Amino acid sequence: MPVSMLVLAGALAAGQASAQTKSVPDSHPFRQCAGCHSLDTSANAFGPTLIGVYGRQAGAVPRFAYSEAVQKSGVVWNDETLRKWIAGNDTFIPGTRMRHVAITDKAQQDELIEFLKALK
Template sequence: MKTRLLLLCALALAACSKGADNGSTNEAAVPAAPDKAFAALTGDAAAGEAAFVQCRLCHTVEPGKNLIGPSLHQVVGRKAGSLPGFTYSTAMKNSGITWTGEQLYRFLAAPAKTVPGTRMAFAGLKDPQRRADLIAYLETK
């Protein structure tokens, strides 16, 4: 079990270093548009806490504590790439995104498509309900 966890950590760290930010990007973040699928869902914060387990390798919800990724404490309503003390990719800093529920829903489905050039190596959370649950949980933190 320990070996498997170490392997997962090593793979995550290696993935984060691939495509390192060179300070420029030719692509912009996908513009926000109303998402009817998100609007139709009701998130469950308790189920979202369980979904957050897969985020814990890189993120925390503790204020002021960054890991491989930034703290997600009070992420809802925050401008992307703006948390002091964390070094974001140029793409994330210049995305123009404010993390609303809809924006998080879109981003969590496909981070690299939503913000081309992001260093977030996560492929995405495909299940719409799990994304809505995760967002409900983040709204409480």
């Protein structure tokens, strides 16, 4: 059996399949994102996977159909750009196809940025 299958089997056995999303607490701001962004290691859902997003160039996940706006933005995801994105993604990168989000509470922004940073 390939290693990846063994890993998957292990995760299933431990009851962790599809789970990372479920383990996000109800009160966590990522709840507003999880419907579109899978936390499976490499799977794209309606939105691209956010695993490894911190430090990455915008629009860089293979086989995800980004908008031209995001692809050509030249943005690299860091504290500053992520904060602007979650505060108003379509103001920061007009023409994005991600639905409008507006998380303006600084504590929630911090929580989200820390969360995204830890997705590796």
